[in-house]
Amino acid sequence: MPAITLPDGSVRAFEGPVTGTALAASIGPGLARAALAMEVDGALCDLSAEIATDARVRFITRKDPEALELIRHDCAHVLAEAVQALYPGTQVTIGPPIENGFYYDFHRNEPFTPEDFPAIEAKMREIVARGAPFARRVVSREEAIELFARKGERFKVELVRDLPEGEEISLYSQGEWVDLCRGPHMRSTADVGDAFKLMKVAGAYWRGKSGNPVLSRIYGTAWRDRKELDAYLTMLEEAERRDHRRIGREMGLFHLQEEATGSVFWHPRGWTLYRTVEAYMRRRLDAAGYQEVKTPQLVDRRLWEASGHWEKFRHAMFLARVEDKEEAERVYALKPMNCPCHVQIFNQGVRSYRELPLRMAEFGACHRFEPSGALHGIMRVRAFTQDDAHIFCEEHQIAAETVRFVELLSSIYRDLGFEGFRVKFSDRPEIRAGDDATWDRAEAALKEACATAGVAYELNPGEGAFYGPKLEFVLRDAIGRDWQCGTLQVDFVLPERLDATYVAEDGTRRRPVMLHRAILGSFERFLGILIEQHAGRFPLWLAPVQVVVATIVDDAAPFAEQAAAALRAAGLRVETDLRNEKINRKVVDHIEARVPVLAVVGRREAEEGSLVLRRLPGRAQEALPLAEAVGRLAEEGRAPDLARAPVAAE
RNA sequence: GCCGACGUAGCACAGCGGUAGUGCAACCGAUUCGUAAUCGGUAGGUCGCGAGUUCGAUUCUCGCCGUCGGCACCA
Numbered sequence: 001m002p003a004i005t006l007p008d009g010s011v012r013a014f015e016g017p018v019t020g021t022a023l024a025a026s027i028g029p030g031l032a033r034a035a036l037a038m039e040v041d042g043a044l045c046d047l048s049a050e051i052a053t054d055a056r057v058r059f060i061t062r063k064d065p066e067a068l069e070l071i072r073h074d075c076a077h078v079l080a081e082a083v084q085a086l087y088p089g090t091q092v093t094i095g096p097p098i099e100n101g102f103y104y105d106f107h108r109n110e111p112f113t114p115e116d117f118p119a120i121e122a123k124m125r126e127i128v129a130r131g132a133p134f135a136r137r138v139v140s141r142e143e144a145i146e147l148f149a150r151k152g153e154r155f156k157v158e159l160v161r162d163l164p165e166g167e168e169i170s171l172y173s174q175g176e177w178v179d180l181c182r183g184p185h186m187r188s189t190a191d192v193g194d195a196f197k198l199m200k201v202a203g204a205y206w207r208g209k210s211g212n213p214v215l216s217r218i219y220g221t222a223w224r225d226r227k228e229l230d231a232y233l234t235m236l237e238e239a240e241r242r243d244h245r246r247i248g249r250e251m252g253l254f255h256l257q258e259e260a261t262g263s264v265f266w267h268p269r270g271w272t273l274y275r276t277v278e279a280y281m282r283r284r285l286d287a288a289g290y291q292e293v294k295t296p297q298l299v300d301r302r303l304w305e306a307s308g309h310w311e312k313f314r315h316a317m318f319l320a321r322v323e324d325k326e327e328a329e330r331v332y333a334l335k336p337m338n339c340p341c342h343v344q345i346f347n348q349g350v351r352s353y354r355e356l357p358l359r360m361a362e363f364g365a366c367h368r369f370e371p372s373g374a375l376h377g378i379m380r381v382r383a384f385t386q387d388d389a390h391i392f393c394e395e396h397q398i399a400a401e402t403v404r405f406v407e408l409l410s411s412i413y414r415d416l417g418f419e420g421f422r423v424k425f426s427d428r429p430e431i432r433a434g435d436d437a438t439w440d441r442a443e444a445a446l447k448e449a450c451a452t453a454g455v456a457y458e459l460n461p462g463e464g465a466f467y468g469p470k471l472e473f474v475l476r477d478a479i480g481r482d483w484q485c486g487t488l489q490v491d492f493v494l495p496e497r498l499d500a501t502y503v504a505e506d507g508t509r510r511r512p513v514m515l516h517r518a519i520l521g522s523f524e525r526f527l528g529i530l531i532e533q534h535a536g537r538f539p540l541w542l543a544p545v546q547v548v549v550a551t552i553v554d555d556a557a558p559f560a561e562q563a564a565a566a567l568r569a570a571g572l573r574v575e576t577d578l579r580n581e582k583i584n585r586k587v588v589d590h591i592e593a594r595v596p597v598l599a600v601v602g603r604r605e606a607e608e609g610s611l612v613l614r615r616l617p618g619r620a621q622e623a624l625p626l627a628e629a630v631g632r633l634a635e636e637g638r639a640p641d642l643a644r645a646p647v648a649a650e
Numbered sequence: 651g652c653c654g655a656c657g658u659a660g661c662a663c664a665g666c667g668g669u670a671g672u673g674c675a676a677c678c679g680a681u682u683c684g685u686a687a688u689c690g691g692u693a694g695g696u697c698g699c700g701a702g703u704u705c706g707a708u709u710c711u712c713g714c715c716g717u718c719g720g721c722a723c724c725a
Contacts, residue, residue, distance in 0.1 A: 103720095111654060202720030203653025210722045214653050217720070245718095249661075258698080258716050313725055337725055371651050371723055372716090380724080465725055484724085516725090553682050580682070588686045602684055614685070621685070 005056045020047035021187075024059055034061040036186040037070055044070075046136055046184045062224050072097035074134070074185050074192050075124075075222040076104050081177040082123035083112075083218070092179065093155040093206065093215055099480065100232065101196075101221035105204055107155060111216040117198040120218075124196070131190030132175030136183060144169050144180060155206065156180050195229040196222035239479040242535040244528040245377040251536055251594055253544070254378060262375050262382030264524055269544035272573065274523060276542055277530070278363060280639050281387055281412070281520065287641075288408050290361040290389055295341030297365060298332040307340040307497055308433050312466055316369045318382075338364035339491075339516055342390045343498040346512075351502035356512060357393035357401055363523075364388045377528055379483060384522035391515040392500070395445065401515055402449030402471075402488060409473060409486050409519045415640040416542075417533050422482070423455050424472040426463035433467050434493040442490045443469045445513075465516075467493035473519075478532040485521040485529065536594040537617075540637045543573070543596045547633060549611070550577040550586040552602035559606035563599065563626055570634040591617045597633060 003013045004023060012026065020038040024031045024047070037047055039058040044066060051057065060066045076095035083090055083106055095104030106112070112120075139147070141160060148156035159180060163169060172181045174189050186192075199219045206212035223229040240246070248254050253270030256263070266274060285292065298320055304310040309317075310333075318334040321327070335341065342360045351358070365385045374380050391401050413421055425446070428439045446469050450457060457471065464470050473486030491514040494500075504510045520526035530542075540546055549564045551557050557578050567574045577586050583600060590598050599611040600621075611629040613622045624632070 113654075200719060201654065204721045205652075208722075210652070214721080216653075219720080256717090261716070307725095309725060316723090316725085339725085368724080373651065373653095373721080374723060375717090467725080489725090550685090551682095552684055555682085582681095582683055582688065583685050584683090585687055586685080591686070598685085600685065604684085612685085617686085619685080 002051050003054045004051060005054075007056075007058050017050040017052040019050050020045075020057070020059070023051065023057065031059060031061075035059040036061060036067055036191055037184050039066070044184050046134070047187055048136065049184075067224060068222075069097045070184070070186050071192055071196075071224060072102040072222045074189065075196050075220060076102040077134075077172070077174060077177075077179055077181070077185070078124050078127050078189055078192055079104050079120070079198070079218060079220060080106075080179060081127055081174065082120050084177070086116075086119060086123055091153050091155055094159070101199065101219060103217050103219045105206070105215040105217045107206075107213065107215050111203070112201045112218055114198075114201060121196075121198055125194065127174070128189050128192045128194070130175065131188045133188040134185035135173050136185075137171045137173070139169055139171055141169055144171065147171070147178070148180070192222070193225065195224060195226050196220055197229065197233070236479060242478045242532050243377075244379070244477075244531040247531050247536040247594075248378070250592070251544070253531070256378070260383075261372075262370060262380075264378050264381060264383070270527075272544040273530075273538070273542060274527060276544075276639075277416075277520070277523065277527065280415070280641065281363075283639075283641055284408065284412055285361050285387075285389070288359075288404070290359040292361045292363075293342065293345055294362060295335070295338060295345070295364065297335060299335050299341065301331045301333055303340050303344075304333055307343075307494060308466070309336065309340070312431070313368075318367045318369055334367040335364070336366055336368045338362050338366065338386065338388045339390055339494060339514070340498060342388075343494060343500050343514070346390075346392055346500050347498070351392075351512075353394065353502055353504050353510075356502060357391050357397050358512075359389055359391045361387075361389035366522075378524045379477070379528040381522075381524050384524045386522050387518050387520045389517055391517065392495075392502075392512040393515065394504075394510075395441075395513050398445045398490060398513060398515065399449040399452045402446070402455075403453040405488055405515070405517055406453045406455055412519050413473075413475075413486075416530060417539065418475055421486075422474045423450075423457040424460040424463075424474060424484075425450065425457040426460040426465075426470050426472060428469065429462050429464050429466060431466060432464070433497070438492045439469070442492050446471065446488075446490045465489050465491075467491045468516075470516075475529050475533075477529055478535075483521075483525060483529060485526055486519045487517065487521065489516040491516055538594075538596070540596050540633070541639045543594075545575050545593070545595050546573045546637055547597045547599055548575050548577050548586075548590050548593075548595045549599045549601060550583065550590070552583045552600065554578075554580070555603055556601045556606040559609070560601045563601060563611055563629075566626060566630050567599075567633065570630045572630075572633055572637055587614075587616075599629065 001013060001015065002018060003011050005011050020035065024035040035047055037044060037060045039060060040051060040055050076097065080092050080095055084092065087108060091107040093105040093107060095102060144160045145157050148160065160169060170181065170183060171178050172183060172185055197220060199221055202217045202219065203214045204217040206215055221229065221232060223232060248270065251269060252267050253273065254264050254266045256265065301310060313336060317336050320332045320334060321330065345360065346358065363385050367383050370380060370382050393401055427443055468489050468491040470487055470489035472484045474482045475485050476482050495511045495514050500512055501509045502512050547567055549560045551560045560576050560578060564574045564576045587598065595616055598614045598616055600614065601611060605611060610623055610625050613624060613629060614620065
């Protein structure tokens with residue numbers, strides 16, 4: 001006699017078990033038509049499922065956010081059926097919903113190409129139009145294995161075999177076609193609708209393991225209606241326009257070339273942006289009690305052996321040796337990270353607990369031989385500069401230092417235009433240094449610190465560094481890819497390996513804890529994200545060229561030069577455009593170059609000693625006397641930390 | 651590293667078994683024109699690199715390098 005509580009609080013009682021379909025029908029014909037699935041006591045399930053006991057039930061319709069996931073999941077099934085219909089012999093594996101869509105991994109001797117998409121999509125539309133109901137069937141493990149083995153689906157057989165003992169094994173069929181699936185699904189393939197599109201093909205390892213066979217993955221996107229799909233596709237196009245590689249070229253910020261794969265050639269404007277961010281970071285670190293250092297680029301392998309990096313990362317280190325006979329046996333490595341070097345500085349002399357926490361910062365140039373497939377513009381490179389720092393502290397100081405760090409990071413991200421970021425907590429990986437007791441302490445300390453700092457995180461199991469757990473601060477690029485930028489890592493291992501000690505209050509020698517931390521991560525990656533975040537239209541303080549003084553007639557050139565000089569004297573980055581071009585043309589050119597302020601000088605301004613300012617790409621103009629324009633722009637162009645600081649006495 | 655695609659002038663692209671074009675940019679000239687592209691002219695490419703097939707390769711084949719999309723990796 002189930003009593004069913006609906007979201008409005010009303011309760012309906014039934015004589016016996018009732019299906020979602022029947023329940024919806026009992027409420028009303030509108031709901032019966034609209035319901036795609038239901039949530040029973042918080043768990044999403046098929047409409048055809050029977051409710052036998054008292055429960056709270058909520059129906060999912062196309063309007064609910066949960067519908068998206070159902071549509072995408074069902075669409076993946078439709079894709080798989082279409083592919084098997086068109087390409088016999090193709091084996092199916094898995095096909096989950098993902099952000100913005102779904103994918104399905106197939107095993108086929110010949111990989112798919114985008115040219116196959118029209119045929120596959122047409123077949124998918126047929127399957128949707130046919131509208132075969134999704135039917136769920138629970139089977140025994142033996143039955144499932146037998147079924148898939150008979151079909152020659154060896155990947156499915158492997159999946160079934162590996163399902164944990166006691167787990168219910170369910171099959172979903174849509175007409176003739178059957179897949180192993182946990183569900184839930186909507187009523188029929190017709191519910192998928194027509195707002196889907198196949199996007200790209202890619203290789204992917206079976207079960208994500210690089211030793212396994214490569215499967216052919218087809219990615220698709222799916223939405224509740226055409227309008228949502230179109231909006232998504234438009235968004236992607238816009239995102240492509242703000243790709244940092246494209247903007248980097250258009251704005252003349254940097255370039256990359258074969259002879260230095262994975263290293264950035266910074267051009268004057270790009271380097272100006274870099275220096276502006278670097279100078280800002282240096283001020284923030286100075287103010288936050290960090291001491292900046294600089295450590296060697298080439299370091300004998302012995303230090304990397306001692307730190308443990310040699311064993312784990314040798315394959316990814318650039319090695320150097322010289323031809324000199326005496327030295328020929330000596331192997332140096334370009335430093336892949338700064339921490340061992342910082343410990344060397346810490347280890348000079350005898351440290352006291354009074355010096356802790358000791359915050360040692362370096363804009364450290366590092367080199368790592370990243371796998372070729374990992375390279376991505378300036379966001380994943382082989383030569384990069386970290387805004388690295390190590391905080392040597394006592395264990396009881398971890399929480400307070402974490403709080404300070406998160407505050408600093410949040411403030412810096414905000415200044416640079418990022419309002420939101422995500423935090424991941426990565427705990428011990430399978431291959432690691434240090435014993436379990438040490439890891440227990442490190443993880444507990446970091447968790448406690450998060451609680452104290454009020455940091456909400458998602459767990460990222462097994463993804464910690466080999467020497468300790470870490471927090472990752474993740475920013476998102478223009479097309480929705482996540483990039484780890486900031487990080488905070490608790491390390492009890494390196495101080496041990498490199499024998500770092502300090503004299504504690506009671507006179508004993510102790511090991512400091514090391515907190516590895518970065519805010520930008522690397523300048524290269526962060527600038528890439530910064531470029532995308534602002535689509536190259538930086539706030540005035542960051543813009544490589546802040547003001548262009550453009551003339552309308554040649555007669556105005558001398559005053560334009562004079563105005564530019566006055567602006568430069570006030571600390572602004574200024575260029576002049578004295579070309580023999582119409583002002584219309586100059587406006588267009590500087591909008592395209594993403595210059596934030598255009599100062600126009602015609603005969604009138606030259607005579608009056610004024611500037612007409614226009615904030616590009618806006619249309620509004622404002623005429624100001626030169627001195628006032630200079631003062632105003634200088635004020636606006638100040639870095640946010642300087643703008644906050646009390647003005648020094650005049 | 652793995653799977654796939656791609657690599658032609660600074661950029662965006664076209665082309666094709668008979669050694670290459672278009673637009674924008676560049677350069678030269680005219681124009682001095684008040685806020686979203688003035689007009690005319692000129693120049694620019696060992697078609698990523700190397701081999702092979704062919705009478706002949708930018709075009710076909712193979713290898714390498716690089717880039718792009720994923721996967722794997724990311725101290």
